Amino acid sequence: MNRSLLPLGELKEGEKGIIRRLSQGDLSLKLLEMGFLPGESVTIEKIAPLGDPISVKVGSYLLSLRKEEANVVMVQQQ
């Protein structure tokens, strides 16, 4: 089970992952605040018809963020 980490923004609609780490200073703080915690599972719920932003399910709620922001979150795909 030693699969490499992927940026969250590269997952496709409906795909799941486990958050492993956040990779950038202030933005990762904001993401932590919003609930992107190492160990949590995330699901890509929807990608906007124009390709960006995306909507993801973290814990029990939905968040919308731009792909650029999502790429700070490194996940292990499930």
Place this chain on the structure above:
Amino acid sequence: MKKSLKIALIGNPNSGKSSLFNVLTGLRQKVGNFAGVTVDKKTGYLPLSRDIAAEIIDLPGTYSLYPRRIDEYITFDVLLNKENPSYPDLLIIVADASNLKRNLLFCSQIIDLKIPTVVALNMIDVARKNGLAIDVSKLSQELGVKVIPINAREAKGITELKRAIQTAVPVPRHDFVDVRSLAPEMMERVKTISEAKSDYAAFQIACHYINVYCLNPEQKKRIREVLTQFQFAAAKSQGEEIVKRYEKINPILAAATSQDTSKQQSIETTSNIDRWLLHPIWGYAIFLLIFFIVFQAIFSWAEVPMNAIDAAFGWMQKQLQLHLPQGFITSLLTEGLLPGIGGIVIFIPQIMLLFGFISILEDTGYMTRVSFLMDRLMSKVGMSGKSTLPLVSGMACAVPAIMGTRGIENWKDRIITIMVTPLMSCSARLPVYTLLIGLMVPDEKVFGIMNLKGLTMLGLYVLGWIMAFMAALVMKWLIKAKEKSYYIMELPIYRLPRWKNVGITMIEKAKVFVVDAGKIIIAISIVLWLLASFGPANSLKQIDEKYLKIESAGPGIPDEVKLQKQSEKLEASYAGRIGKFIEPVIRPLGFDWKIGIALITSFAAREVFVGTMATIYSVGGDQKSNFEGIRERMKTEQNPDTGERIYSTATAVSLMLFFAFAMQCMSTLAVVRRETKSWKWPLIQLAYMTGLAYLVSLATFQLFG
């Protein structure tokens, strides 16, 4: 004497904070300013008992204490600076029970500030429906503060909450997490320098000292020295702090809550709805339909009450003119003040309708979906998905539209939206366009079906959109961002709107407009009235005397004479003089001094242009015959020097384009002043739009004239 208690409401966005604020204070609210900054301060009054009354401050919603935007710095300062006039005696944290983990993060930060605190655990009903059982007393015990379960939407638990805040609320007993251990010695030093009340306050100050209002330069300098000495890495420590908090929150949640997984469903309902509302085709179709209804409402439904208001003010003006003695005061009252007030009241239906829709769209959770659908497109031109509704509303009227930019969190996105919204073709431009299109566009069909006049009108609307996008693109490069901005936001679950909130928002927005923008509109109306009713020396008196002879010659003065007199008076007034004075400047655009006068008077509102042209050309009658009369006169009007027709097609096109781009609307300027809290932006807007209009008209007339 009543004891007055200062209470601050604080919580995550979407936690139901505003609902609770409305339940507690009802219509006893007012909107003011936090000293020195451009953030609205909402306060309300709550009588608690015979001896205690509370002033409740609704602090801007935020996800954590870490300040990033101006309004978050306000919250930060109110909570950390004892000298701040809004520093609360008591805090009510509104926490969303259906979203407990993230809300507890924020709660735990606030608890560590050591201010007397009560947690209002909101949306307990939603949590229960999802099968989440919360042991409130256990939670309260673990957090070390009182926790009161409430349902703000249905005003449940409010009595208990009021009772809890009346009894003396203690300062939270223990630190939720130990931040001191992150850097003990450094924290001690910062705490001493900043006189912070708690370890956590000192930690926050260490992280954000640069932009904190409550420190003097000497303190900042000393803090900087301490931080360098200990090589304090703020972002890293904050990350550690958040992880520490979650590490403690997880066991608390495990102990105080239990989840019945078979009932966990509300997210699924929302996901199912999203499947339609965010669909590549249906999503946009529904979006267009909803926005069309909103546009229709402010464009045509609002017309009914607006016409009634217009008629009522017209009637009042007539009555006053009939019954009051002629003179300066009467004239000031009936021609300056009354139309000024009418000009304010007339906006109320549009403002209330738009905000009715906005709060329904926000309340149900749909607005964030609009953002989701439109963000890619709008962010390309420096705006945000949330700029879409203001821009669409701008096609009816820029005044409510600009007030509607309040929902745009990012400062730069919001300023750009405010700056370009008046370029959208609003309904006040319609009479001007109708007049000019009638003058220059032949009544022909194109491709057999489309009417050329209608097509021209459509073209002007499209032009508004194009120019708004182009201007936004330029400003994206020119305006510097003030703050770090992230798009990331919650997509709340779909809910029914709370009608009481909708009602309160509508009333509050109308009130804000009348009070804040109203002053400016009245002042400008009076200036415009002075310019149009008075002239240098006794030039106007001479006209009065001249007509006195005709009027005294017998009863039944023909209408033409009356109209002729008004026309001559306007020409002799200061407005007339200015019109003539600016003629050399507007001549290259193809305009004469008569248009010059109309440009000055129509600064009140664009449609005034038609009325002024009617006065100048002494055309009377109702609006329809007005249009035809003015058109007839405009067609025959000649340049006295050259004998050429003044209203060539080139002039008419040039004039139309001028109205398409120029900032001919004092109410918009007043509302931009109100929304940006400074004269800087309305003045820049006036300058760039007038400049743009001038250049476009100049090019048009010079190329085709």
